[in-house]
Amino acid sequence: MNGYHALTDKVYQSLIRPLLFRQDPEEIHELTLNWLEKAEPFGSPRLCKLLYPPVPDLHRLKIECFGLEFPNPVGIAAGLDKNAKIYNSLLSFGFGFVECGTITPRSQTGNERPRVFRLLEDEALINRLGFNNQGQDALLQRLHQRPKRGIVGINLGKNRDTSNEKAAEDYQRLLTAVWHTASYVVINISSPNTPNLRELQGKTSLQRLLDYLFQTAHKLHLQHPRQLPILLKIAPDLSDEALHDLLDVVHQFPLAGVIATNTTLERNQLRSSHAQQTGGLSGRPLQNLSTQILSKLYRELQGEPPLIGVGGVTDGKSAYDKIKAGATLLQVYTGLIYQGPGLANRICRELLAYLDKDGYSHLSDAIGADHRF
Numbered sequence: 001m002n003g004y005h006a007l008t009d010k011v012y013q014s015l016i017r018p019l020l021f022r023q024d025p026e027e028i029h030e031l032t033l034n035w036l037e038k039a040e041p042f043g044s045p046r047l048c049k050l051l052y053p054p055v056p057d058l059h060r061l062k063i064e065c066f067g068l069e070f071p072n073p074v075g076i077a078a079g080l081d082k083n084a085k086i087y088n089s090l091l092s093f094g095f096g097f098v099e100c101g102t103i104t105p106r107s108q109t110g111n112e113r114p115r116v117f118r119l120l121e122d123e124a125l126i127n128r129l130g131f132n133n134q135g136q137d138a139l140l141q142r143l144h145q146r147p148k149r150g151i152v153g154i155n156l157g158k159n160r161d162t163s164n165e166k167a168a169e170d171y172q173r174l175l176t177a178v179w180h181t182a183s184y185v186v187i188n189i190s191s192p193n194t195p196n197l198r199e200l201q202g203k204t205s206l207q208r209l210l211d212y213l214f215q216t217a218h219k220l221h222l223q224h225p226r227q228l229p230i231l232l233k234i235a236p237d238l239s240d241e242a243l244h245d246l247l248d249v250v251h252q253f254p255l256a257g258v259i260a261t262n263t264t265l266e267r268n269q270l271r272s273s274h275a276q277q278t279g280g281l282s283g284r285p286l287q288n289l290s291t292q293i294l295s296k297l298y299r300e301l302q303g304e305p306p307l308i309g310v311g312g313v314t315d316g317k318s319a320y321d322k323i324k325a326g327a328t329l330l331q332v333y334t335g336l337i338y339q340g341p342g343l344a345n346r347i348c349r350e351l352l353a354y355l356d357k358d359g360y361s362h363l364s365d366a367i368g369a370d371h372r373f
């Protein structure tokens, strides 16, 4: 089986990726999504599963988190399937969960093109998409038409023309709309491509926003009882002081988890000609920065609420580093573009090998291990 997985990875990297990388990054992304969406009614998820069969021994990576049972910890990060077109195909490639969005209440086109750049030499991307998406109604229509075959979270953002003072109303509207449909929701206040959005991470703004949202969640729960896990996604570009303030607020609300991190504005030691493009940097150069933030969060929060580690996960080693730093779950985006759809299986296989090497019988034994020595 290992030989088969290595072969499918090689086919992607030496044959398919060069063809895809000849095209504009955003155009080929849209084309692939549309093609996979059209193929879904003809059984493409079943084909994906046949091509990428699950790794044996997966029960050792099964994890329960905020009341949900994740078949494995490797998920798809927000932004890849913004409009919920291919979540079932992504689950069939072996990903343990998918996060759709970011969606905003109303559809919007985002920033001017070109707005996504490949940094080949750095195994990275820079994007300044700016929450281009079809809006909450289109996303919900798709999710209702095609029942999800696994855990599908929804990432929520505000429209660009909604001021920060009115942002809570956008998030409230979205939370109400997706209440029955999402497996979990994420309050995204960390994209660098919506002007001033990150200011909502400040102590007073965040307190006000979460207060409003948890009051809404309470009312919704009374009308339509369910426990919808509400998570927060944060930026990697927070000073120690800003992170400390943010954690003060996190302690005050029943957040189900924190996602660390979104893309960075840092530009350290990049080699690619696109390095100075405006936007958020993702992929390998983000790996250490996001893992450091994750580690600080774990130390401060002492494991509660659980953390989702995202930023530069490209293989088992980078995934295991985040688990040991304190992540219960992981997400990938840029890694998938560079490594191909076999990435979930590869990470799971390599994680199992790391658990064996360190004498852990289950993934949960390794979470936060760095902090115990």
Ligand SMILES: Cc1cc2nc3c(=O)[nH]c(=O)nc-3n(C[C@H](O)[C@H](O)[C@H](O)COP(=O)(O)O)c2cc1C
Binding pocket: 077, 078, 079, 080, 082, 101, 102, 116, 125, 127, 129, 131, 155, 188, 191, 233, 261, 262, 263, 281, 282, 283, 284, 286, 310, 311, 312, 313, 331, 332, 333, 334, 335
């Ligand atoms: C093209 C692109 C679009 C993205 N769009 C979103 C988004 O809409 N919402 C969001 O929360 N994060 C978005 N992200 C950030 C990812 O979810 C993730 O946090 C970040 O890319 C780091 O992970 P990676 O290094 O595995 O890509 C986007 C990333 C990329 C590369």
